[in-house]
Amino acid sequence: MSDNLDAYSFIYRGMLTQEALDSAGRTKAKTHDMADAEIGGLLSLDTLNEDFVADARGMAIVYTAIAAFENSVRNLVSSTLLENKGANWWTECVSEKIRTAAEKRLEEERKVRWHVQRGDDPIQFTMLPNLLNIIRQNTDCFEPFIPDVEWAASIFDVIEKSRNVIMHSGRLNRRDVARLGTHLRDWSAQITV
Structure with a gap:
């Protein structure tokens, strides 16, 4: 068991390091060929209402945190189930309802x-609440990281609320951003054994 925890800890610390480098401004091969100014020009940002652009830019960092969280949960789910259940984890460990919804989005x-598509793996099309449901369906595999699934559910709930505001062009206030940050820190502290 200790070896498994050491492996999980090592892998997850590596994932967090990659995310930290990305959030600190590291450019990846996929995006390094376009600077912010060039992207803004391609998008014709100068033709849009500058107040709306300023609001959206203010929330861009919040989007970054939420997207990184979602993708790290996807990675945690897939890597944990792959290690514990094997290559057929998607069909053996994920309910038909969740699989069908994700696979339908992928096909669409x-x-x-x-x-461009968001990916070619159904886990990339699995919504945040369903990621939690996969964890619930396989609690034994996630117990080294998440001994209390209801605690995780409370974090997912807050992040989902903030995510919905950001994804639908809304703006969080300072208190909501601080709450989101607290939950992200708590999640990271718990998951990085």
């Missing part, structure tokens, strides 16, 4: 060949 995106 594949139909739109003119636009």
Whole structure:
């Protein structure tokens, strides 16, 4: 058991390091060829209402934190279940309802060949509440990280509320951003054994 915890700790610390480097401004091969100014020009930001642009820019860092959290949970789910259950974890450990919803989203995106897709793995199409449901369905595998699933559920709930505001062009106030930060710190402290 100790070896498993050491491996989990090592892998997750590596993931957190990568995310920290990215949030500190490290450019990745995928995006380094476009600077912010160039992206702004391609998007014609100068033609849009400057107050709306300023509000959106203010929330961009919040979006970054939420997106990194979601992707780290996806990675935690897939790597943990792969290690504990093997290569068929998606079909053996995920309910049919969740699998069907994710696979349907994946297929819908594949139909739109003119636009880049978010990925080719169904876990990338699994919504945040369903990621929690996968953890609930496999609590024994996640117990080294998440001994209390209801604690995790409370964190997912706060992040989901903030996510919905940001994803639908809203703006969080300072208190909501601080609350989100507290939950992200608590999650990271708990998961990084």
